Amino acid sequence: MSLETEAEVREVWSSGSYAQIAPNYLPMAGQLVDRTDVGSGDDVLDVGCGTGSVAISAARRDADVVGLDITPSMLDRAAENAALAGTTDIEWREGAATNLPFGDDSFNVTLSSLxxxxxxxxDATKRELHRVTRPGGRVAFTSWTPTSLYPALGGILATRLSAGDMPAFSEPPFMWGDRDTVERRLDDGFEDVQFDRECLSYPALSPAHFWEGLVETSGMFATFLEKVDDRGGLREPMLDRIDADFDPVENAVELEYLLTSATVTESDR
Ligand SMILES: C[S@@+](CC[C@H](N)C(=O)[O-])C[C@H]1O[C@@H](n2cnc3c(N)ncnc32)[C@H](O)[C@@H]1O
Incomplete structure (x- = not known):
């Protein structure tokens, strides 16, 4: 399993228990919706909506909202969350960020949290975010920064994987958290690009609690960890790295992310 096909991507994201992780990222989802000032009359798309955090936050502000995800089980969970929140008007659609199942200019706010x-x-993702958003509309998204904890743990894991077992991304996903890279990617078709570097405090009683929780709940992490022969040998370097970002006063691990927002301009499509 190296995430080469959409079926593999779906399988990885359906494994583990993302619904247990998602509540810890809620402040980021709320911030994204607030930053774009979503309100009544807005047509909002949430790309990679997962269990619905951004979509539901936007719908609560009376926007018309579509949540899209590649993983059907995430959409089922998102619909359950929407029912519980009383935001049942959201449309849930299955699809890929690189090939969005919507016409040009369908939305005036396109969001994505992780x-x-x-x-x-x-490049295909960028093209699609631009295509489905009306000129003058806003696109905003978050990503872990390349120097933050998850990419660092992924880097340690990668040292134990054979070349054939590495995830087959053409570029690391968290490069969307690198300001220079994002500036370059949004160079054409966007203006007024703004960045905020933020930290999310993920509650954890100790680095070991964070590590055990990650292995248990993150399908992505567990999938690649399973391919490592000496899993026990990974524990110490992982705990050392987590400890570097652990705040014992807050009882939390600090996860750095970049929030980007930009206005869509007319350009050749
Ligand atoms: C880290 S979760 C984020 C979920 C949600 N936005 C949140 O804030 O909790 C990543 C989500 O992206 C989805 N995803 C992964 N690859 C995708 C792709 N190529 N197109 C659309 N969704 C994708 C996964 O199924 C998963 O639900």
Missing amino acids: GHMYGDPP
Whole structure:
């Protein structure tokens, strides 16, 4: 399994228990919706909506919302969350960030919290975000920064994987958290590009609690960890790296991310 096909991507994201992780990322979802000032009359798309955090936050502000994800089980869970939240008007659609099942100019706000970053290749994702958003509309998304904890743990894991077992992304997803890279990617078709570097505090009683939780709940992490022969040998370097970002006063691990927002301009499509 190296994420070469959409079926493999779906399988990885259906494994583990993302619904347990998602509540910890809620502040990021709320911030994204607030930053784009979503409100009544807006047509909003949430790309890689997962269990619905961004879509539901936007619908609560009376926007018309579509949540899209490549993984059907995420959409089922998102619909359950929407029912619980009382935001039942959201449309849930299956699809890929690189090939969005919507016409040109369908939305005036296109958002993604840690979702679009997994679309590969990134140029296709960028093209689709631009295509489905009306000129003058806003596109905004978050991504882990390349120097933050998850990419670092992925880097340690990668040292133990054979070349054939590495995830087959043409570029690492978290390059969407690198300001220079994003500036270059949005160079054409976007203006007023703004960046905020932020930190999310992920509650954890200790680095070991964070590590065990990650292995148990993250399908992505567990999938690649399974391919490592000496899993026990990974524990110490992983805990050391987690400890570097662990705040014992807050009882939390600090996860750095980049929030990008930009206005769509007319360009050749
Ligand atoms: C880290 S989760 C983020 C979910 C949600 N946005 C949140 O804030 O909790 C990543 C989501 O992206 C979805 N995803 C992964 N690759 C995708 C792709 N190529 N196109 C659309 N969705 C994708 C996964 O199924 C998963 O639901």
